[in-house]
Ligand SMILES: Nc1nc2c(ncn2[C@@H]2O[C@H](COP(=O)(O)OP(=O)(O)OP(=O)(O)O)[C@@H](O)[C@H]2O)c(=O)[nH]1
């Protein structure tokens with residue numbers, strides 16, 4: 020990570036999320052549904068003591084910690100739990116904006132293995148936003164107790180992202196998780212998530228909108244995830260505009276750097 | 283039938299949401315989409331809210347919300 | 355040039371809006387959510403196999419914990435049980451710890467004497483700072499070391515969301531949100547934490563209600579005051595019957611706190627925070643077996659020691675300051691006496707006395723120092739009694755004119771008065787407004803004065 024225009028621009032942006040950019044660590048985000056064990060993973064990795072508890076909403080503030088793997092230090096961010104990233108609550112906006120604008124080098128989505136379907140809903144929304152995603156399939160002990168069997172290989176294939184089964188509370192699987200994150204950050208592992216397939220009606224509307232967005236944004240559209248943006252505009256999500264103003268356009272003006280964005 | 287009227291323990295299916303705006307978004311995000319299976323699990327001591335099993339998770343909803351959800 | 359982009363962008367958005375009517379937009383949004391969920395469904399179906407339904411024991415437990423007839427009684431029983439365990443369990447260790455710390459003090463005093471330290475230095479450091487510290491530690495540590503682990507166990511088990519489920523209707527009727535019972539639970543540990551926890555409530559209006567009323571839950575700084583006073587005034591110290599009674603009194607106080615929370619929420623919802631209850635969606639997670647060993651260690655280190663440390667940081671300097679106030683005079687009267695006399699007429703109206711009220715005011719930085727300041731002021735030479743004997747404490751209070759009505763009013767005032775300084779600052783941070791922060795202190799104070807005034811007038815005319 021040299022101090023290129025790109026990375027310094029990104030650093031400016033990351034500072035707005037209170038990230039300590041001095042350390043020049045790769046940034047790793049922990050996202051996931053409420054009560055899936057994000058803080059437990061966070062504590063196990065960083066040795067910190069974020070409060071955990073068996074109720075959804077225990078973590079409401081964004082916590083930061085550090086851990087080391089293979090000689091490199093990482094900054095880990097524990098995000099509030101959300102069911103979706105479609106921004107209908109503050110937590111969802113916090114989580115979305117972080118993934119969108121702080122551009123973590125890797126995002127760990129912690130999922131409840133006993134309830135995959137609901138958790139995949141969020142996973143798919145995250146992979147729409149960023150490619151560097153690893154699925155941490157937590158609570159495997161509970162799944163086993165309930166006789167739930169999950170085909171890890173099949174899941175990896177269908178999602179197009181690595182899947183690591185864990186029992187965070189007992190520290191099981193966390194080494195694999197760390198190594199996978201390292202591989203992603205070092206680009207030893209190339210990830211191409213399988214994107215959501217929308218119905219024809221939506222796809223047509225997106226196609227129609229894309230040129231207009233490109234036109235409006237001009238050169239600024241470079242590196243932006245236009246398809247994702249088009250989807251948000253289609254559903255009339257005003258919050259994404261506010262967030263873009265806050266994080267993207269403002270920083271663009273201040274730093275005078277224009278070659279980073281959401282991808 | 284409205285979700286509010288669904289007796290405990292009966293398996294039913296979401297038909298439509300009458301809610302609008304942010305309320306609709308939240309309910310959708312919880313997975314309450316037409317076709318989704320839903321079962322009323324238990325009522326709180328005073329009769330409201332009621333806990334429903336929705337896509338593998340037990341979620342409590344008030345009658346204000348369940349009055350806006352049609353099921354069959 | 356870029357500034358115009360966002361405008362263009364907004365324009366683009368409104369263009370799209372205009373081209374779609376409300377129904378179409380809703381349909382698009384519905385379709386997007388639906389498509390993502392169907393993708394998830396397919397992937398889950400393909401890769402998950404489930405053998406045998408999960409008819410867990412959890413459901414049976416839930417049937418009982420949220421049942422029509424048992425739901426509320428069990429909650430009360432739990433609350434009472436936790437307090438009773440705390441009272442009974444803390445009694446003996448408190449005495450031991452007190453004895454030990456005051457044995458240390460004796461040696462400290464000897465040391466100061468041996469090196470020929472001046473009297474005032476010994477006064478500030480040993481009689482002021484150390485004694486307050488010793489008091490705070492011996493009185494607060496044992497109950498917290500019992501209360502927090504039990505509470506954390508319940509939390510880890512998954513009981514809290516059930517409480518919110520049971521209570522939501524009450525909160526709804528007062529215009530608030532059932533999740534407020536979660537923030538209140540956090541408030542038992544620390545009101546500042548309770549205020550931050552209010553972020554789980556989506557509606558800004560209901561969040562504000564939860565923030566402003568969190569004070570009515572006694573945090574660990576005020577909890578020992580309630581415990582001790584109910585132990586020494588509501589039952590004779592020692593004996594099993596009295597600890598049950600004391601626990602009952604504390605439960606009653608907590609219930610009063612809850613009732614006032616609901617009442618205040620209701621009044622605010624009808625006046626300055628007008629609005630109807632928004633939605634309530636709360637997940638009831640499956641019960642999980644807590645890791646008892648880890649819970650014990652963690653809750654002791656993270657919560658108990660953390661809170662104790664905070665108390666110590668405030669208590670030591672406060673002890674020094676109070677010693678100075680007690681040992682410097684204005685016209686022959688110590689500053690403490692002077693101020694106490696000044697506010698005594700008002701304090702008497704609400705069932706307290708000048709010294710008690712002053713202790714509450716001085717306790718603004720941290721509520722846990724109220725009782726030590728109080729006792730230190732009574733023994734105006736700045737010498738505090740040894741906390742190893744609750745009887746001795748009772749003696750001092752009674753000698754200074756306390757009746758059980760005084761104790762009751764002091765407990766009520768402690769329960770209601772105002773949150774500590776840290777909490778007020780946290781309210782400022784969370785609401786981004788000094789107006790609400792000040793309101794969050796003045797409103798409870800008003801409530802406290804009204805309640806103690808009424809209680810004092812009614813009970814003194816009726817019984818004394
Ligand atoms: N059995 C089991 N329990 C776990 C595991 N991981 C976490 N837990 C428990 O699950 C509960 C929730 O864990 P948290 O780490 O607080 O979950 P979170 O995702 O941070 O939750 P929010 O902050 O509310 O979004 C706690 O009671 C943990 O002890 C696991 O692998 N197995």
Ligand SMILES: [Mg+2]
Pocket residue numbers: 057058059070071077078
């Ligand atoms: Mg958490």
